[in-house]
Amino acid sequence: xxxxxxxxxxxxxxxxxxxxxxxxxxxxxxxxxxxxxxxxxxxxxxxxxxxxxxxxxxxxxxxxxxxxxxxxxxxxxxxxxxxxxxxxxxxxxxxxxxxxxxxxxxxxxxxxxxxxxxxxxxxxxxxxxxxxxxxxxxxxxxxxxxxxxxxxxxxxxxxxxxxxxxxxxxxxxxxxxxxxxxxxxxxxxxxxxxxxxxxxxxxxxxxxxxxxxxxxxxxxxxxxxxxxxxxxxxxxxxxxxxxxxxxxxxxxxxxxxxxxxxxxxxxxxxxxxxxxxxxxxxxxxxxxxxxxxxxxxxxxxxxxxxxxxxxxxxxxxxxxxxxxxxxxxxxxxxxxxxxxxxxxxxxxxxxxxxxxxxxxxxxxxxxxxxxx
Ligand SMILES: Cc1ncc(COP(=O)(O)O)c(C=O)c1O
Numbered sequence: 001x002x003x004x005x006x007x008x009x010x011x012x013x014x015x016x017x018x019x020x021x022x023x024x025x026x027x028x029x030x031x032x033x034x035x036x037x038x039x040x041x042x043x044x045x046x047x048x049x050x051x052x053x054x055x056x057x058x059x060x061x062x063x064x065x066x067x068x069x070x071x072x073x074x075x076x077x078x079x080x081x082x083x084x085x086x087x088x089x090x091x092x093x094x095x096x097x098x099x100x101x102x103x104x105x106x107x108x109x110x111x112x113x114x115x116x117x118x119x120x121x122x123x124x125x126x127x128x129x130x131x132x133x134x135x136x137x138x139x140x141x142x143x144x145x146x147x148x149x150x151x152x153x154x155x156x157x158x159x160x161x162x163x164x165x166x167x168x169x170x171x172x173x174x175x176x177x178x179x180x181x182x183x184x185x186x187x188x189x190x191x192x193x194x195x196x197x198x199x200x201x202x203x204x205x206x207x208x209x210x211x212x213x214x215x216x217x218x219x220x221x222x223x224x225x226x227x228x229x230x231x232x233x234x235x236x237x238x239x240x241x242x243x244x245x246x247x248x249x250x251x252x253x254x255x256x257x258x259x260x261x262x263x264x265x266x267x268x269x270x271x272x273x274x275x276x277x278x279x280x281x282x283x284x285x286x287x288x289x290x291x292x293x294x295x296x297x298x299x300x301x302x303x304x305x306x307x308x309x310x311x312x313x314x315x316x317x318x319x320x321x322x323x324x325x326x327x328x329x330x331x332x333x334x335x336x337x338x339x340x341x342x343x344x345x346x347x348x349x350x351x352x353x354x355x356x357x358x359x360x361x362x363x364x365x366x367x368x369x370x371x372x
Contacts, residue, residue, distance in 0.1 A: 007309040008359050011185035011287070012352040014244075014251055022239035033234045041238040042195070044245045045180075049162075050173040051197035053204035056238060057211050060159040060181025060194035062231035064092035064129070066210050067177045067196060070203050071153035073098045077126035081157075082112045083318045083339040085131040089157040090319045098126065099329065102320045104336040108275055110134065113338075114142035121146075127153040132161035132171055133316075135187075135286035136275060140166050140174060155179070159194070162187045163252045163284035171284075175199030177207075182237075185352075187251055187284060188244035190237035254353030255285035261357060262288055262349075265364035270296075270371055288351035289315055291342065296371065298347055304370040305349075310363055315348035 026037050038056055046054035057063045073079060075097030081090050083102040090100040103116035110133050117128060128147060130138045140156070147154040158164070158171045159181035165171065172178040175198065180186075182193040196207050209215060214228025233241075244251070263273055272291035277283055292298055302312045318339045320331035333340060349363055 005309075008311060008350045008355075008363065010311040010313060010348060010350055012354070013184040013189045014247065014254070014353050016243075016247075018246060019240055019243040022243045023236055026235045026239045029235075031235055033232060035235040037235040037238040037242065038233060041190075041233070041241040041245070044242055045195055046197065048245055048248060049170050049197055051178075052175075052199045053201065054172075054195050054197045055204060055207040055211060056233040056241070057194045057196060057207075057231045058233055059192050059231075060157075060179055060183070061088040061092065062211070062229070063179035063181070063194040063196045064088055064155070064157060064159075065095050065229070066207055066231065067129075067155040067179055068092045068096045068098070068127070069210055070177055070198075070206060071127040071155055073126050073153075076124065078122060078124045079127045079129060080117055080120050080125060081129040082131045082133065083320045083336040084110055084316055084342055085133055085157065085319060086159070086316065087319050087322060088159070089129050089131050090325075092129065093127075094328075099124075100319075100325075101125070102318075102331070102336050102339075104338045105133075105342070106139075107338050107342065109136055109138070109281075110275075110342055111136060111138040112143065114139050114146060117143065118146050121150050121152070125150065125152055127155055129155045129157055131157040131159075132164060134274065134289055135161045135164050135284040137161065137164050137166035137171055137281045137283070144174075144176070160186065160286040161284050163248065165282040167280050172197040173199075177203060182241065182244075185287070187255070187286065188241065188248060190233065190241040190244070193233050193237045193241065195233075251353045252284060255351075258351060258353065258355045258360065259285045259288060261360050262351075262364070265360055266290065266367070269364075269368065271367075285351070287315065287348045289346050289348050292345045292347065292371075294345065296345075298345065301367070301370045302347060305363070305366050308362070308366045310366050311350060313348045314343075315346055316343060318343040 079093035156178035211231040214226040216225040
């Protein structure tokens with residue numbers, strides 16, 4: 001997958017003959033939805049993660065929305081979450097009429113700072129949406145203890161973190177609801193798609209009903225026991241998911257190798273590299289995000305690399321500063337200074353499991369000259 005002089009994209013899914021084979025199997029079966037491939041994907045996913053239950057859904061966003069229903073989030077509630085994330089981890093609360101409350105992040109991990117979370121709790125707080133940003137596990141034990149102390153629901157947004165481990169156990173196997181996403185830049189892809197894992201049979205039953213228009217397992221097709229959604233994952237997508245999970249170990253290993261090559265190539269550059277793992281946190285590599293030194297013109301750097309055919313992106317903006325969030329909730333600068341500082345200086349560089357060494361060398365060279 002070398003492109004000696006061609007364009008180097010930000011991400012790329014790993015698709016091969018096995019993906020084609022299983023997708024074709026579904027097409028030839030004529031069962032494009034609610035066929036056997038959905039449960040096959042869910043079983044394999046639950047087994048891979050070590051989760052009791054996995055419910056496939058049509059996107060990570062859909063999964064997070066359903067988690068808000070599981071948590072009983074209602075109009076007037078507050079949901080504490082990270083400002084340094086993709087917007088869906090905050091939007092899901094708004095879908096249910098709740099207000100997102102942003103607690104600042106830890107500058108090292110870029111995940112929620114548990115002390116900031118605790119300080120943000122009010123009598124209206126109903127849930128915490130904890131994000132594992134860039135595949136780095138958040139402080140699950142501390143956040144869970146806060147939830148227990150204050151009677152709150154814990155929802156994990158593990159959309160970027162399939163395969164990551166916290167204290168030795170894979171994310172998604174810690175019993176509270178955790179959402180994964182399978183957009184093509186993720187560790188595995190189903191095109192669009194996602195899944196929610198949980199350790200609770202009741203929560204799983206509710207997820208399965210909610211994603212399927214509120215149908216009850218016991219009732220017929222046009223009997224609906226509750227307000228639900230069409231958040232089902234179709235069987236073509238599930239087939240891709242099965243093929244992807246079959247090679248998950250190779251995908252994760254490839255991503256680890258690419259990340260460690262970047263760490264070598266970028267050593268000594270005037271920028272901060274992603275945080276290394278420790279005994280409690282094992283990252284699943286999602287994107288490769290570097291933090292530029294203060295005073296460097298990030299847009300100019302991105303532009304310089306773009307001119308060399310190398311795609312980079314400012315990554316991630318702080319959610320509370322998005323225009324619709326400012327307009328609706330009155331958020332502004334200074335609310336979460338650590339997140340805002342990270343947002344001004346972080347950028348993603350090309351990253352995927354089969355990124356060629358020569359391409360990484362080109363990225364490093366271009367970055368070196370842009371930073372001079
Ligand atoms: C942290 C986070 N949460 C939620 C989502 C939403 O997932 P999807 O795009 O599948 O709806 C994403 C995906 O980009 C994400 O990165």
